[in-house]
Amino acid sequence: MTLENEIHVVVKAVIEAEEKVLIVKRSDDDEIGAGTWEFPGGKIEFEEEIEAALIREVKEETGLSVTVDHILYATSFFTDPLRKVVLITYFCQSSxxxxxxxxxxxxYMWVLKEEMRNLLPVAILGELEKVKFLQSLSVNQ
Ligand SMILES: Nc1nc2c([nH]c(=O)n2[C@H]2C[C@H](O)[C@@H](COP(=O)(O)OP(=O)(O)OP(=O)(O)O)O2)c(=O)[nH]1
Structure with a gap:
């Protein structure tokens, strides 16, 4: 397979606990998006069920055991000229x-709406805006 045909399928979790949402900051030495805030998650393994992959990745990256609620959005983009990503983001809960x-x-930070707006990259905020996610959160936030 050539590099150009490689597509990574990534699942991400918007995790809610105690009316706040978890965001995590990529390490400064990461090859992709170093130092940027995002939602936890990662690549699915081939033949792995999508929700199982999400639960596994969240556990590995945060130690949290989440319940997967519903899909928020799916999108696709290049992280560099040869690397394609299909990314699916789910709303999840953690006790x-x-x-x-x-x-x-x-x-990491457990954040309210305003902090999400201030810290997340515009690419992610744009997707959340399309599905009116921030408006769907509690009015107290
Ligand atoms: N354009 C866009 N980029 C996003 C969205 N959500 C999201 O996490 N990103 C960015 C953050 C990262 O820079 C990149 C995903 O990084 P990646 O393909 O290496 O996946 P990953 O680190 O989560 O995977 P893994 O190595 O942990 O398995 O996508 C989104 O909705 N739109």
Whole structure:
């Protein structure tokens, strides 16, 4: 297979606990998006069920055991000229907010709407805007 035909399928979780949402910061030495805030998640393994992959990745990256609620959006983009990503983001719930980060991330925050707007990259905020996600959160946030 040539590099040009390689497509990575990535699943991400918008995790809600105690009316806040978890964002994580990519490590400063990451080849892709170093130092940027995002939602936890990662690549699915071939033949792995999508929701199982999401639960596995979230556990690896945050230590949290999540319940997958519903899909928020799916999108596709290049992370560099030869690397294509298909990314699916789900809304999830966690009963715990005790996060244990892996080496992939340098920081985490449980945030309200305004902090999400301030910290997440415009590409992610644009997708959330399309599905009116921030408006769907509790008015108290
Ligand atoms: N354009 C766009 N980029 C996004 C969205 N969500 C999201 O996480 N990203 C960015 C953050 C990362 O820079 C990139 C995904 O990185 P990646 O393909 O290496 O996947 P990953 O690190 O999660 O996978 P893994 O190595 O942990 O298995 O996509 C989105 O909705 N739109």
């Amino acid at each position: 715990s907010s005790d996060v244990l980060l892996s080496e992939e991330h340098s920081n």
